[in-house]
Amino acid sequence: MTISPTAAPIALPELPAAAAAPSVTGTFAEAIGAAIGQVEAAQSTAKIAATDLLAGGKGDVHTVALATQRAELSLELFQQVRNKFVSAYQEIMKMPM
Amino acid sequence: MSLDRTGLELGNVLSYLARRQEVIASNIANADTPGYKTRDVGMPADFSSVLNQQMMPEVQDAPGLTSRNDGNNVSMDREARLLAENSMKFSLATQLLRSQIKNIRSAIEEGRSS
Amino acid sequence: MSLFSAISISASGMDAQRIRAELITENLANADTTRTPQGGPYQRKDAVFTSSPVENSFAQTLADFSAGPATGVTVSQVTVDTSDPERRYLPGHPDADPDGYVAFPKIDPATEMVDLMSASRGYQANVAAISSVKDMIARSIDLFR
Numbered sequence: 390m391t392i393s394p395t396a397a398p399i400a401l402p403e404l405p406a407a408a409a410a411p412s413v414t415g416t417f418a419e420a421i422g423a424a425i426g427q428v429e430a431a432q433s434t435a436k437i438a439a440t441d442l443l444a445g446g447k448g449d450v451h452t453v454a455l456a457t458q459r460a461e462l463s464l465e466l467f468q469q470v471r472n473k474f475v476s477a478y479q480e481i482m483k484m485p486m
Numbered sequence: 487m488s489l490d491r492t493g494l495e496l497g498n499v500l501s502y503l504a505r506r507q508e509v510i511a512s513n514i515a516n517a518d519t520p521g522y523k524t525r526d527v528g529m530p531a532d533f534s535s536v537l538n539q540q541m542m543p544e545v546q547d548a549p550g551l552t553s554r555n556d557g558n559n560v561s562m563d564r565e566a567r568l569l570a571e572n573s574m575k576f577s578l579a580t581q582l583l584r585s586q587i588k589n590i591r592s593a594i595e596e597g598r599s600s
Numbered sequence: 601m602s603l604f605s606a607i608s609i610s611a612s613g614m615d616a617q618r619i620r621a622e623l624i625t626e627n628l629a630n631a632d633t634t635r636t637p638q639g640g641p642y643q644r645k646d647a648v649f650t651s652s653p654v655e656n657s658f659a660q661t662l663a664d665f666s667a668g669p670a671t672g673v674t675v676s677q678v679t680v681d682t683s684d685p686e687r688r689y690l691p692g693h694p695d696a697d698p699d700g701y702v703a704f705p706k707i708d709p710a711t712e713m714v715d716l717m718s719a720s721r722g723y724q725a726n727v728a729a730i731s732s733v734k735d736m737i738a739r740s741i742d743l744f745r
Contacts, residue, residue: 431490449602451500451580454743455493458587462489466594473597500740504602507736511606511729512670515613517722518620519649519673545670562725573732580739587743 421471428467431460492590496583502527502542503576509545510572513565521557524548524564603740605670606733608654612672613726619675620647621719624712631707634695641685642705650676681706 435456441447506527516522528543551559623645633642654672683706691700 427490434490446604449501449504450737450740451504451583451743452497454740455497455583457744459489459492462492462587462590462594465591466489469594469597501602504606504736507733508602508606508609508670511609511613511726511733512672514722514725514729515609515616515673516649516651516671517613517725518617518718519651522651525670562721566725566728569729569732573736576736577739580743583743584745 424467424470428460428463431456431463435460489590493583493586496579496586499579500576500583503572503579505542505545507569507572507576510565510568513560514562514569517558517560517562517565519558522560523553523558524551524560603733603737605654607730609670609672610726610729610733612652612654612674613729614723616647616649616673616675617719617723617726620649621716621723623647623678624716624719627705627707628709628712628716631705631709631712634693634702634704641703642707643685644681644705644707646679646681647675648677648679649673652676 435453438448438453438456442450442453509525509527513524524547525545526548528546551561551564553559627642627644630642636642650673651671652674685703686706687701688704689700690696690702693702696702
């Protein structure tokens with residue numbers, strides 16, 4: 390019985406251009422894709438809020454700060470979860486068969 | 487795993503307080519304007535409606551103030567007091583929000599070492 | 601934006617009170633001026649305050665949480681007292697009329713001083729408002745850290 394890896398390790402996303410590793414299929418890739426989407430959405434919200442305030446005078450400083458923090462937290466959370474999965478994957482790959 | 491409601495209530499409190507400070511500034515600037523009536527941001531009976539929604543109370547005339555001969559009813563004592571109180575509440579709310587964000591960040595990073 | 605508007609509003613208050621104080625000072629300085637370049641005695645000036653929306657360095661849109669009706673203040677008009685001047689009997693005075701009366705401005709220094717104190721307090725209150733709003737903005741910026 391052989392177990393062969395079906396894909397390269399998860400492609401580490403560089404936001405905003407990101408995609409789940411194309412050759413990994415199934416719910417895991419979808420979950421990662423959805424998470425990336427959320428991070429991108431949070432970053433986009435923050436950027437729009439900042440632009441609105443600086444260029445258009447619309448909004449408050451605290452609103453922009455909060456949006457920015459949310460985007461950063463989303464990214465940090467994503468990175469932690471991704472790191473966990475990468476470690477788990479590597480653990481599995483080390484198992485002798 | 488969505489963090490987009492982080493700090494929502496405190497954020498709304500800050501918006502409310504900022505709006506109120508603007509109105510107080512307006513009252514102070516118009517303390518000697520004939521006919522000017524003191525304004526305030528409405529305080530709904532149930533403050534949680536401010537916390538949870540994006541509904542901002544309306545700016546309306548402040549009740550219970552007496553007018554002078556020229557029709558102006560601004561009380562500088564009242565405005566000075568509110569200016570200070572409002573500012574302190576804002577400081578408190580920003581501090582609480584910072585703590586909240588910091589705690590979330592710690593919780594996210596906590597799993598790192600394992 | 602609420603807070604930046606608040607600064608504009610308080611600044612307009614400072615401006616208005618300063619203009620008011622300048623007029624009062626002019627009144628006090630000319631309390632005994634019986635001859636002006638226009639002829640006749642000095643006429644007392646007064647500032648008329650009117651609420652007005654502030655010219656904000658940032659644009660405002662309708663959809664945001666601005667306390668829309670929050671307004672600043674401007675001196676919309678400087679009124680000149682054109683009522684009959686006060687006449688005092690001083691026949692030897694260079695500006696005396698044929699009957700020996702001199703026209704003096706209708707200015708009571710005590711009233712002007714009370715007014716000046718009010719303008720000064722008003723000015724200080726606007727300064728305090730700007731200071732507290734600046735503090736709030738600084739705390740908002742702290743949220744980024």
